[in-house]
Amino acid sequence: MDDEWDKFESFAHYDQFTRARLKAARRVLKPDGALWVIGSYHNIFRVGTALQDLDYWMLNDVIWRKANPMPNFRGTRFTNAHETLIWAARSQKSRVTFNYEALKLANDDTQMRSDWLFPICTGAERLKDEDDGKVHPTQKPEALLFRILNATTKPGDIVLDPFFGTGTTGAVARKLGRHFIGIEREQSYINAALQRIASIRPGVFEALQSVTPKRKETRIPFGSLVEQGVIEPSAQLFDSGRRYSAMVRADGSLVSGTHQGSIHKVGALVQGAESCNGWTFWHHDNDGRSVLIDDLRSDIRQKLDLISA
Numbered sequence: 001m002d003d004e005w006d007k008f009e010s011f012a013h014y015d016q017f018t019r020a021r022l023k024a025a026r027r028v029l030k031p032d033g034a035l036w037v038i039g040s041y042h043n044i045f046r047v048g049t050a051l052q053d054l055d056y057w058m059l060n061d062v063i064w065r066k067a068n069p070m071p072n073f074r075g076t077r078f079t080n081a082h083e084t085l086i087w088a089a090r091s092q093k094s095r096v097t098f099n100y101e102a103l104k105l106a107n108d109d110t111q112m113r114s115d116w117l118f119p120i121c122t123g124a125e126r127l128k129d130e131d132d133g134k135v136h137p138t139q140k141p142e143a144l145l146f147r148i149l150n151a152t153t154k155p156g157d158i159v160l161d162p163f164f165g166t167g168t169t170g171a172v173a174r175k176l177g178r179h180f181i182g183i184e185r186e187q188s189y190i191n192a193a194l195q196r197i198a199s200i201r202p203g204v205f206e207a208l209q210s211v212t213p214k215r216k217e218t219r220i221p222f223g224s225l226v227e228q229g230v231i232e233p234s235a236q237l238f239d240s241g242r243r244y245s246a247m248v249r250a251d252g253s254l255v256s257g258t259h260q261g262s263i264h265k266v267g268a269l270v271q272g273a274e275s276c277n278g279w280t281f282w283h284h285d286n287d288g289r290s291v292l293i294d295d296l297r298s299d300i301r302q303k304l305d306l307i308s309a
Helices: 011-028 044-053 100-106 142-152 168-175 187-198 222-227 263-271 293-308
Strands: 034-039 057-066 082-089 115-118 158-161 179-182 236-238 245-248 254-256 259-261 283-286 289-292
Touching: 011 044, 034 044, 034 142, 044 057, 044 082, 100 142, 100 222, 115 142, 142 168, 142 222, 158 168, 168 179, 168 187, 222 293, 254 263, 259 263, 283 293, 289 293
Parallel strands: 057 115, 158 179
Antiparallel strands: 034 082, 057 082, 236 245, 236 283, 245 254, 254 259, 283 289
């Protein structure tokens, strides 16, 4: 397989390619559009320079901290445990989409930070070929794209991925009720992406609306359970006596009748109480049995702690 598209003779050739693709992206972006790029120390600084030279407006750089990075087998450098994402608007005047309140709700009513902890793509999510090898060497985890699209797009928006690979962007866009356009030249990747996306039921979600963990424990907000597929959008939560129920939104918030907000806020509202610990109030049907969502959070925390150890 030809995976040499990103190998260049020199930095000058790479810069030429980068500027050409960023100019093409700028041409098709709407006035209030924005883009995300991701890279490592090999290239992300050169991409950042090109973005600024082409008059994109930098909004954030985000660190994807990998819970289970590949080790440095030679022991000659630090383990490369993160990648850098740049979120940039088409211009300084662009009024980009940023679902601030939804992100805050998904993060247990705490402002979302620019360092994100996700495992690399492994397990059942990793696409394999007939010989049980990786279909794509750098397949991204869906949870990463889930947060990006949930944060900076709206249902019905069109998302363009010019390096589509095995279709992670398209798969997540389909789940979140976004449209997508993917560009890819490797036929094996195209085949895997088409098969993957065809198996996904399109999601239709309403537009996102505005609506203290223990020390030394990995903080897991409720939105992470949705991002990582532990609880699906539109799933129903209920209390132990099944007197109250609430629907989970794609942004990690809940809605119950006229009440909407975080797991804690809605839990308090349905009871007419001043406060509520949503983690120990709400339950979820998991394979036919009632499970406390705090137990689901504990499962994710243990997995992250194990792979981070």
